[in-house]
Amino acid sequence: MKNKRIKKRFVSNVTIVMLVTIGLFYGCNDYMAPEAYVKNDEAPPKLASVNVEMINGGAKIDFELPKGASDLQYVKATYLRNGKLEESKVSRYSNTLFVYGLRDTSKFINVELTIGNTSGKESEATTVKVKPLISSLDIALKTMLVEETFGGVRLRWDNPTMEATVVKVFSYGVTEFEGENVLTEVFAKDTKLTRPDYKIRGEIIGGYDSIPTNFGFLFKDIYGNKTDTMFLTKTPIYEKYLEPIAADIFPFDGINKHSAALAELDPTLTWDGPNWGNRASYKLWDGKWDSNGDCYWAVAHDVNNLGGEDAFLNKKSAFVTIDLQKPSKLSRYMLHNMKNKQFVYNESAPKKWRVWVTPDLTEDEAEVWGPDSNWEIAHDFTIPEPLDGKIAKEVTDADYKIWNEGWEADLSDNINYPVRFVRLEIYEAWISAVGGGCPAEFQVFGAPEE
Secondary structure (H helix, E strand, O other): OHHHHHHHHHHHHHHHHHHHHHHHHHHOHHHHOOOOOOOOOOOOOOOOEEEEEEEEOEEEEEEEOOOOOOOEEEEEEEEEEOOEEEEEEEEOOOOEEEEOOOOOOOOOEEEEEEEEEOOOOEOOOEEEEEOOEOOHHHHHHHHOEEEEEEOEEEEEOOOOOOOOEEEEEEEEEEOOOOOOEEEEEEEEEEEOOOOOEEEEOOOOOOOOOOOOEEEEEEEEEOOOOEOOOEEEEEOOEOOEEOOOEEOOOOOOOOOOOOOHHHHHHOOOOOOOOOEEOOEEHHHHHOOOOOOHHHOOOOOOOOOOOOOHHHHHHHHOOEEEEEEEEEEEEEEEEEEEOOOOHHHOOOOOOEEEEEEEEOOOOOHHHHOOOOOOOOOEEEEEEEOOOOOOOOOHHHOOHHHHHHHHHOEEEEOOOOOOOOEEEEEEEEEEEOOOOOOOOOOOEEEEEEEEOO
């Protein structure tokens, strides 16, 4: 009987709490969604003064708030953009307001400026006329330069305002249906660079064929504006993957010759050779970079084998030299590190490297190496830190995707002479304490000379 009374009392208490809660909810409804607290019923006065400066794609509007009004909250600009009513708003602590996204430079548009206060009242509008200067999109169209390059086209334009601009590139391709051309998006990028510069080569290795190809170019901004698609016919310069072989002209002569002391006098004198640590250099171009066995080890881990980790750390760099077999105009290179997550932004995966080239085309000429030789640095690169700060097995999907895409760099702008011999220098791994660097794939592209 006692248990029943306790149970009834418990149910009654719960019921009372629920009824009180519901009552409070409905009784306090006005407080949960209050009307604006009205200090006064009068609208604020108009702006004291306004000055309009035309800018690219809009206007900069400086203003002065009326004196004596203590409850002002914001200043608002209302105007039509692409047929839609738009607003720009700043707080009472600012005295400048911007209007963006206007393209028509042939006529004035009305911009209404009002002041809002804490009572929810707005002032009478002050109307100013805005006639924008040329927009960033039209600057892009006017300054766009499309040039033929290896395997595709090079696209550049001016963006002096550093406005966020989206560029899309299309090309016509033949589908499985004979004779039918389909416009396909092959490149898209958003940028705030002052002088964007991109090379569009399509998705296939070696880029586009060296035949007349129709390309389309379209620019967009974040305000809903876009240009018409401009079509140009360009013939990409012939490009192919250059099949290398191991260069025999730089045999590994052991730690006695390539010592730390010698490297200190001349940092370019260090290891080179077609086979370190029982890993032949052909691993650099076997088309595989999945795991440890697919990798070319620049220095052996075994301290008894070819110098080991102490020698690598003392001499800082390790080189491998490849022979492209024929003199070739270089367009670009691609370096892949291993996909194995153990090495992603970690351990002996290369972090910093240089690519060296020489105009010398015979083995005797190219064998001369050092400060007095004709070898020069074609590209020096450092892999950026992972965006999310995770490495190895903890790496995020976004950073892992970047890693697996590899690291591509253009060579055509810096090297204008035919090249036969190329050297890859690894001068820093991700973990400095490890005994070497292990690039997994090194691909060079260009056009062999006949």
